Amino acid sequence: MPRKVETTILKVDQKIDTKKIRTAAKAIQEGKLVAFPTETVYGLGANALEEKAVSRIFEAKGRPADNPLIVHIAEEDSVNILAKHVPENAGKLMEKFWPGPMTLIMPRSDLVPGVTTANLDTVAIRMPSHPVARALIEEANLPIAAPSANLSGMPSPTSARHVLDDLSGRIEVVIDGGKTGYGVESTVIDLSESIPTILRPGPLPVEELSKILGEVKISSIARAETPEEISEAKSPGMKHEHYSPKSEVLVVEGTPKRVISKIQEMATKYDREEKKVGILATEETAEKYEVGTVKVVGKRRKPETVAENLFRILREFDDEGIDIILAEGLETAGIGLAIMNRLRKAAGYNIVRVA
Numbered sequence: 001m002p003r004k005v006e007t008t009i010l011k012v013d014q015k016i017d018t019k020k021i022r023t024a025a026k027a028i029q030e031g032k033l034v035a036f037p038t039e040t041v042y043g044l045g046a047n048a049l050e051e052k053a054v055s056r057i058f059e060a061k062g063r064p065a066d067n068p069l070i071v072h073i074a075e076e077d078s079v080n081i082l083a084k085h086v087p088e089n090a091g092k093l094m095e096k097f098w099p100g101p102m103t104l105i106m107p108r109s110d111l112v113p114g115v116t117t118a119n120l121d122t123v124a125i126r127m128p129s130h131p132v133a134r135a136l137i138e139e140a141n142l143p144i145a146a147p148s149a150n151l152s153g154m155p156s157p158t159s160a161r162h163v164l165d166d167l168s169g170r171i172e173v174v175i176d177g178g179k180t181g182y183g184v185e186s187t188v189i190d191l192s193e194s195i196p197t198i199l200r201p202g203p204l205p206v207e208e209l210s211k212i213l214g215e216v217k218i219s220s221i222a223r224a225e226t227p228e229e230i231s232e233a234k235s236p237g238m239k240h241e242h243y244s245p246k247s248e249v250l251v252v253e254g255t256p257k258r259v260i261s262k263i264q265e266m267a268t269k270y271d272r273e274e275k276k277v278g279i280l281a282t283e284e285t286a287e288k289y290e291v292g293t294v295k296v297v298g299k300r301r302k303p304e305t306v307a308e309n310l311f312r313i314l315r316e317f318d319d320e321g322i323d324i325i326l327a328e329g330l331e332t333a334g335i336g337l338a339i340m341n342r343l344r345k346a347a348g349y350n351i352v353r354v355a
Contacts, residue, residue: 002059011176025139035149035163037177038128041156043146051113060170063152068118069145074137087191099129101186101203132177153241155311183308188235199235201338224344245314249347253329254354267291278322
């Protein structure tokens with residue numbers, strides 16, 4: 001159990017309060033932990049170059065030491081310091097998609113301590129676009145290592161309230177910048193191999209990356225169709241339990257009509273067993289269900305709305321004491337791949353496929 005600390009909340013809005021950002025940046029410089037909003041989810045930051053500070057991230061989250069962190073930067077030139085060498089195709093991606101929800105994996109320089117990268121010879125680097133995140137990194141004048149600001153294994157936080165629910169008393173500062181945007185973590189691309197490979201799908205879809213890179217592989221871990229044992233994880237989200245609420249989760253995949261029918265059947269069964277059933281539905285299908293607590297996660301025809309709300313809805317089901325969540329599957333095109341990656345992992349790969 002990490003030592004108890006006092007958690008300070010610094011509320012900021014669209015007009016960034018420089019004084020509050022300086023307070024948070026000073027905390028980073030002193031080796032303390034600061035949760036801050038990004039355009040994806042809230043991150044839990046520490047000085048990426050200070051071993052003791054980074055170790056506290058793992059302690060506060062209960063995060064396994066073999067799960068690497070992403071290093072957040074504010075200037076593209078920082079890549080040349082953190083990476084041993086920069087692959088040729090990295091420049092094209094940085095020019096097109098940074099700042100934004102894209103993490104690049106490259107060979108790491110000796111400046112980056114092993115604790116930050118889980119002792120791998122690669123480092124994951126990202127330049128966030130959220131103004132608060134950028135202001136914090138610039139003011140601290142340090143690269144900031146930051147996984148999601150939640151207890152390890154839980155759904156990622158998309159609001160300061162989620163951070164406090166998990167980490168109050170474990171970290172020194174939370175910058176409350178309101179809701180995050182995309183709602184799922186960044187797309188992670190491994191550039192250390194001959195063919196660029198997506199290790200974690202995110203808001204930036206493979207279709208967009210292919211326009212820049214040509215051939216792009218999607219790792220089987222990223223598709224998350226079946227559980228896989230791996231000895232080494234280059235990216236967060238590849239190993240260990242992730243995104244899981246306390247409630248049991250089952251994902252039902254297939255055509256919408258068959259998915260609805262199967263969920264109705266399962267909900268009735270669990271209700272008879274006196275289990276509290278939650279149904280994670282889309283706006284187009286929610287009214288079809290008559291049993292259980294139905295929550296609309298977003299619009300099937302606009303999957304970005306599902307991504308934005310997914311982790312919040314999973315946490316709400318927990319708050320309401322739901323025993324089992326029955327979740328509708330979506331198409332895996334575009335950001336749908338990221339959504340299904342998170343849902344399948346949240347369910348521990350308990351997937352019901354209906355033809």
